[in-house]
Amino acid sequence: MAQEELLNAGLRGLSDALAEKRVSSVELTRLCLDRIARLNPTLNAFVTTDPEKSLAMARDADARRAAGESGPLLGIPMAHKDIFCTDGWRTTCGSRMLANFVSPYDAHVVTRLKAAGMPMLGKLNMDEFAMGSSNETSHFGPVRNPWDPGRVPGGSSGGSAAAVAARLAPAATGTDTGGSIRQPAALCGLSGLKPTYGVCSRYGMIAFASSLDQAGPMAPSAEDCAWLLTAMAGFDSRDSTSLERPAEDYARDLEKPLAGLRIGLPREFFGPGMDADVRAAVEAALDEFRRQGATTVEVGLPNSGLSVPAYYVIAPAEASSNLSRFDGVRYGHRAAEYADLMDMYCKSRAEGFGAEVKRRILIGTYVLSHGYYDAYYLQAQKIRRLIAADFTEAFRACDVIMGPTSPSVAFPFGAKSADPVQMYLSDIYTIAVNLAGLPGMSIPCGFGAGGMPVGLQLVGDYFSEAKMLNVAHRYQQATDWHRRVPALAA
């Protein structure tokens, strides 16, 4: 099979090619590894590769197929965000703290994707401990956007987005605490899905804010995401918030027609904060849905304006607690010199963590400290309830909510890094979804200023992933934004 054909075949195309013996997993894996070797020096999307290990996994997948095994994903290579623990592979979380950490076990999501037969191409760069919206906080340097290497890929799953957009990998895992799958998917022209909280196990996924973190797939199309989520999701007793639900085939409803679909448009998401080029692409996407028989209705999310400040109390509070485990004793960086135990903790952590991570730990420590807990943390949790209740009310009038994923297209490096609050506002449309625990998705819907991709955000009611994927897939049957490839990757 021709290389371009393989690179743009989608998971279904690759699955068919493997089943019909038109390509082997080893050939496919080698093709990706060659592209990584060629393009990663420009993109910095991968922080770790190990071609021998990748090819061994590919040979194993080919052997499984030769032995009569089949499975939709068997032999298709993919890559993992470096927040997922991977047995025998370096797992850094984008931090100096874990720069030499080789995980002794696999995350549950990794175990499931391995069982499905997906060879691993390597580990993907990310904002340090997933704290960032531009990939500029990584200890390993920023990832570059394949559509314009002078611009950010978004974050925190920026390595995942850049790698898939440049066709270094057919698909990747990401995680989303405040928009970290959807925003980079939007900025790099991909489809990305954050499932309902609890659908994918958090076991082995290095914790940032435990009540918000969710793993999800990132790939060119909604159909790809449906296939991946079917493999990733599932109950795991090792995550106390993993949900015991019957297994789902998330691709089951992809082809359903959209006639009668009610799309809710939150007036708060269509205000003056959105750039004109983003608005034009989103409006054009809504017209396409109307052509397919959907109707649109205005809804209100009156408390959504409070989601960013509420998040910047709750997420740092949880992070300050989660990141206390990095103390230079059991794993991770330990300072070379120290006076005593306290000094060892303080120096190891000061050296191991970057500036943004330290800021969030300090904010989290402060809002949880004596005298401030009620005023900040408890108040933020009450506002979280109000934000979630807004969505419940909105879903009485609609089946899916739509709006922009990000207020602007990808911005140049350094544009927002001086002012933390400006950076935080990049996630203004995505954060409320995490606070509510709802599923959210971004799909490509056009191009804006500088020829940069624009993302359309879909928000569904709890456990409506199959419905959202159906809506996204039908849109992608009528449009080809998700098939566009950056010139650098051609």
Added chain:
Amino acid sequence: MSLTTDDVRRIARLARLEVSDAETEHTRDQLNGILSFIEQLQAVDTSGVTPMAHAVDVVQRLRPDAVTEADRRAAFQAVAPETEAGLYLVPQVIE
């Protein structure tokens, strides 16, 4: 409400993070910028609202009180900065 450099030192100590004297003022200014941004939450009337700690209401599962994990001490200690005889080594804390 705005933090002083003494507040920053106190919080950093609680967080077990060394902040050098040279960094303290810059850190204070950045934290104050974030705190003034989250200050808007104070104006919201939340009387009677139950705090939402988690996205989905789940009860903690109980499992039988039985050993389920294999002994993987050697593998886990292989990634530790300093160990001896199966123990993690830290600076002496008791004279």
